[in-house]
Amino acid sequence: MAIWERLRQGLSRTREGFLAPLEAMVKERGGLDAEALEEIEDLLIAADVGPEAAGELVARLRAGLDKGAVSWDQVQAALEEEVAELLAGAEVDWTPPEARPGVLLFVGVNGSGKTTTCAKVGWMLKRQGLRVLFAAADTFRAAAIDQLTQLGDELGVEVIAHRPGADPGAVVHDALAHAGSKGYDCVLVDTAGRLQTKRPLMEELGKVRRVVEKLAGRPPDERILVVDATVGQNAISQAELFHEAVELTGLAITKLDGSAKGGAVIPIWRALEIPILWIGLGKGLADIAPFRAREFAQALLRR
């Protein structure tokens, strides 16, 4: 299935929860009056768009549309336009780091999809002809090391791993040294899932960052927070703490397939203003796509 279809399908729960009642209401009223606009705001909030962004979207709609007889098609098109505009800044034309080896650090809370996203991105870079190395810096659980090692085998990507319980900083140190001597283009670092509230674990991430700084003379080129779309706006508080620890450069929003909280992408972007590099649309290695604001708005708002 094409990525676009998968995005549409992934957002279908969010879309239907929002569009069906909205369409019924606009059609019934034969246009947009003050009450209808208020109801749109409530529906947007219910779709996890957040009160602030919902208020702004409705204000824009109010300004952009004649209050008289507006058709459903006009309302739909205007909303789509506003959402696409609101998210435009979140979209980037991402290219792999130019430095060698480029270092991509994946961080996030437990189960958000770090290891999977690391593998997906590795596969993507490999297909672009880059030589990729994985660093299993999640030494917290033996299963985590096995998971990345297995993914590496599947993809033909070498994995640097130490035993469970080892220092993640040491893994990254070895990975960078190995990448340098073997001429790898990119090192992708998988880290342990952590509760953002656990300070020692967050400090460990800071340490990983410093190891890279010491060896490469610069921080990891990308510090990517992997967030699970199904947690909705909770992603914002998560991100703030990870940002403190490693200064995030990008987001990967996973599990947009099947989330009923797809609308949360809007407040997440507005609160953080960290570019959304990729979206995850399934468990498979090819289920990843660059974030495109207009595509997202269409998938969210067009039937």
Ligand SMILES: Nc1nc2c(ncn2[C@@H]2O[C@H](COP(=O)(O)OP(=O)(O)OP(=O)(O)O)[C@@H](O)[C@H]2O)c(=O)[nH]1
């Ligand atoms: N549907 C769906 N599932 C995903 C996606 N990304 C990851 N998953 C699944 O989410 C689960 C957790 O993924 P992992 O990549 O292991 O997550 P993690 O952040 O590395 O987890 P920990 O290392 O335990 O913190 C797995 O079952 C993945 O297959 C996605 O985009 N869509």
Ligand SMILES: [Mg+2]
């Ligand atoms: Mg993991």
